Amino acid sequence: MSLPVLDLSIYILGGAQEQRRFSRDLLSSFQAHGFVKLINHGFDREYIDELMDWNQRFFKLAPSTKASISNQKGVNPQRGYSGVGGESFKHFDLDGTGEKFVDVKEHFDQGPCNDASFPNQWPPETASNDLIGFRAFMESYFDIAITLSHQLLSILEIALNVAPGSLTSRCSLNHNELRLNHYPATTIEEIRGGHVRRTGAHTDYGVLTLLFQDRSGGLEVQDRSVPAPEVKFMPVAADDPYELVVNVADTLQRWTNGIVPAGLHQVTIPGSRRDEVRGKLRDRFSVAYFMKSNREESVGSLPEFVSEKRPAKYEHVSAIEYHKRRHAVLYA
Numbered sequence: 130m131s132l133p134v135l136d137l138s139i140y141i142l143g144g145a146q147e148q149r150r151f152s153r154d155l156l157s158s159f160q161a162h163g164f165v166k167l168i169n170h171g172f173d174r175e176y177i178d179e180l181m182d183w184n185q186r187f188f189k190l191a192p193s194t195k196a197s198i199s200n201q202k203g204v205n206p207q208r209g210y211s212g213v214g215g216e217s218f219k220h221f222d223l224d225g226t227g228e229k230f231v232d233v234k235e236h237f238d239q240g241p242c243n244d245a246s247f248p249n250q251w252p253p254e255t256a257s258n259d260l261i262g263f264r265a266f267m268e269s270y271f272d273i274a275i276t277l278s279h280q281l282l283s284i285l286e287i288a289l290n291v292a293p294g295s296l297t298s299r300c301s302l303n304h305n306e307l308r309l310n311h312y313p314a315t316t317i318e319e320i321r322g323g324h325v326r327r328t329g330a331h332t333d334y335g336v337l338t339l340l341f342q343d344r345s346g347g348l349e350v351q352d353r354s355v356p357a358p359e360v361k362f363m364p365v366a367a368d369d370p371y372e373l374v375v376n377v378a379d380t381l382q383r384w385t386n387g388i389v390p391a392g393l394h395q396v397t398i399p400g401s402r403r404d405e406v407r408g409k410l411r412d413r414f415s416v417a418y419f420m421k422s423n424r425e426e427s428v429g430s431l432p433e434f435v436s437e438k439r440p441a442k443y444e445h446v447s448a449i450e451y452h453k454r455r456h457a458v459l460y461a
């Protein structure tokens with residue numbers, strides 16, 4: 130089975146009927162998989178190539194340069210560089226052994242420009258480190274992704290039959306986050322060995338996540354056709370790095386009172402190599418943009434989605450408090 134691929138230009142250029150159909154298709158893919166793939170999303174190929182190029186250039190920086198902008202470990206939103214082993218999604222320990230896994234990835238996290246509460250940390254840009262223009266590009270990507278994420282959320286409002294702005298107004302401050310991921314080269318043996326992974330199974334905390342991935346493969350989403358309590362995953366094809374992978378995250382699940390559940394996902398051995406017992410895995414790059422709620426907004430069930438038949442499942446807690454609670458587990 131593969132994820133539905135939707136063409137956003139059908140919505141943008143279409144009439145009312147095409148727009149309604151697109152919004153229904155978006156919602157139904159989210160409900161079936163927690164995920165969808167988009168083409169004609171507005172980012173052209175050169176721009177995505179450039180994004181992936183900056184991603185590679187950032188991680189080629191000297192370890193001491195990356196360390197000079199280290200993220201301060203803790204519950205706050207991440208800013209700057211995190212090295213291998215910084216995170217471990219132990220709480221989604223699906224085999225129930227309670228053992229700690231190390232996620233073999235390094236990442237760079239960025240929040241809104243001029244965020245006084247959680248300021249960004251930028252690497253020095255010099256001719257010798259090949260990074261001149263990094264910050265300007267990353268800030269431009271952050272801004273364009275704001276527009277796209279709002280557009281997708283407003284399309285979902287149509288499908289969910291709620292008033293325009295019911296969801297998007299809760300994201301008006303764009304307290305979003307952008308992450309560059311680098312998974313260093315490893316081996317199949319090491320991952321099969323059990324204590325090393327790329328990214329353990331998890332859901333994202335925000336509203337929607339927009340992801341570009343290179344051609345390496347390894348991203349998997351939960352196969353919801355398999356009944357609980359069993360959890361099985363299916364690979365997300367990685368043959369087209371220009372497709373945008375979009376997934377539902379916790380806040381949207383909570384706001385909609387479980388009507389649009391967050392997509393559980395992980396990064397592991399690529400699907401095409403699932404049957405191999407040994408061999409090298411080349412390094413992998415991805416860029417995740419997390420659309421998030423305004424920090425002080427509640428991430429409890431919204432009244433629009435609560436009824437006598439469907440009582441509220443999610444308590445009212447602010448988005449920033451929710452983020453901190455999830456983060457506390459992440460670094461546990």
Ligand SMILES: O=C(O)CCC(=O)C(=O)O
Nearest residue numbers: 310328342348396415417
């Ligand atoms: O690298 C990927 O494809 C997924 C990354 C991811 O799940 C995340 O950064 O939250």
Ligand SMILES: [Fe+2]
Nearest residue numbers: 331332333394
């Ligand atoms: Fe994720």
